[in-house]
Amino acid sequence: MYLSRVPLDLSKRKTQIALASPNKFHGAVEESFSGSRERNLWRIDTLRGRTYLLLLSVSKPDLSGITEQFGNQDAAAETKEYTGLLERITEGSIWHFRLVANPVHSIKTEKGRGKVAAHITEKYQLEWLDSQAEKKGFRLIPNTACVRESNWKIFKKRNSNQKVQLLEVTFEGILQVQNVDVFQDALLHGIGRGKAYGMGLLTIAGTGA
Numbered sequence: 001m002y003l004s005r006v007p008l009d010l011s012k013r014k015t016q017i018a019l020a021s022p023n024k025f026h027g028a029v030e031e032s033f034s035g036s037r038e039r040n041l042w043r044i045d046t047l048r049g050r051t052y053l054l055l056l057s058v059s060k061p062d063l064s065g066i067t068e069q070f071g072n073q074d075a076a077a078e079t080k081e082y083t084g085l086l087e088r089i090t091e092g093s094i095w096h097f098r099l100v101a102n103p104v105h106s107i108k109t110e111k112g113r114g115k116v117a118a119h120i121t122e123k124y125q126l127e128w129l130d131s132q133a134e135k136k137g138f139r140l141i142p143n144t145a146c147v148r149e150s151n152w153k154i155f156k157k158r159n160s161n162q163k164v165q166l167l168e169v170t171f172e173g174i175l176q177v178q179n180v181d182v183f184q185d186a187l188l189h190g191i192g193r194g195k196a197y198g199m200g201l202l203t204i205a206g207t208g209a
Contacts, residue, residue: 001082001188004055006066007075008044015070019044021155022197023164025053028069032061041190041201043100050075056082056188056201085204086187091180094141095204099171102194103128116193118167122147125169132191137182138175145173153197166194174207 008015018024022044029042032055041056053066063077071077103125106114119125125147133140149170156163177183190200 001086002057002060002079003082003085004057004061004063004077004079005045006053006055006063006070006077007072008051008053008070009072010051012070018070020153022153023155023157025066025070025198026196028066029053029055029061031065032063033057033059034062035059039189039195041195043198043201045098054201054203086184089177089180089184091177093177094207095175095177096207097171097173097175097202097204099129099191099202100199101129101132101169101171101192102166102199103169104167104193119169120150120167122150125150125171129171133175135182136186136191137179137184138177138186141174141176145171148172164197166197166199168194168199175204 010016010019014024018028025042025044029040030037033040038058040058040061043054045052045054053070055061055063060079063071063079067073067077103119104116105119105124105128107117108114119128126145129145130140147169149168151168153166153168154163187202187204191202192200194200
């Protein structure tokens with residue numbers, strides 16, 4: 001597994017368009033790999049005033065296309081192996097986390113089908129996160145999880161007039177690992193819906209404790 005980071009140039013018109021229409025980034029990510037298509041996780045991150053595209057992939061990507069379209073020529077893209085971090089995860093270990101996700105719930109309709117709708121309030125977004133934690137092998141340390149940002153993404157699918165409307169929510173906080181295998185699977189395969197459009201990627205960092 002590889003974790004890559006591409007600094008973005010926010011002055012480029014292509015970057016501005018892609019930030020509003022994540023299908024543009026999705027296409028560039030898919031074109032970074034040769035051979036059979038694999039499910040890759042990606043998201044947009046802001047750190048110390050700079051904006052990046054973060055990409056988790058099975059194969060090592062060719063980031064030249066992403067850099068040419070959206071990148072900052074003054075800052076190099078980076079790719080690092082992800083295995084070392086996975087090996088450091090132990091039962092009971094505590095980590096800072098960030099997750100960009102699409103928290104949703106199902107609403108019953110007259111026809112009996114469940115209609116998927118976004119959780120639009122912070123209370124229910126955090127309840128969704130807590131329920132995901134139970135399924136994904138970790139627990140949230142009380143009073144640490146919060147919603148940093150919440151934005152609607154409304155765009156048309158690539159090569160289609162079909163409109164997509166997704167609520168993108170950024171969570172941060174501190175978690176404790178309870179089941180290593182299940183938690184590692186969540187890191188590798190993501191959490192929730194909208195993975196093709198920059199959602200679902202959970203990342204962790206040491207707490208320094």
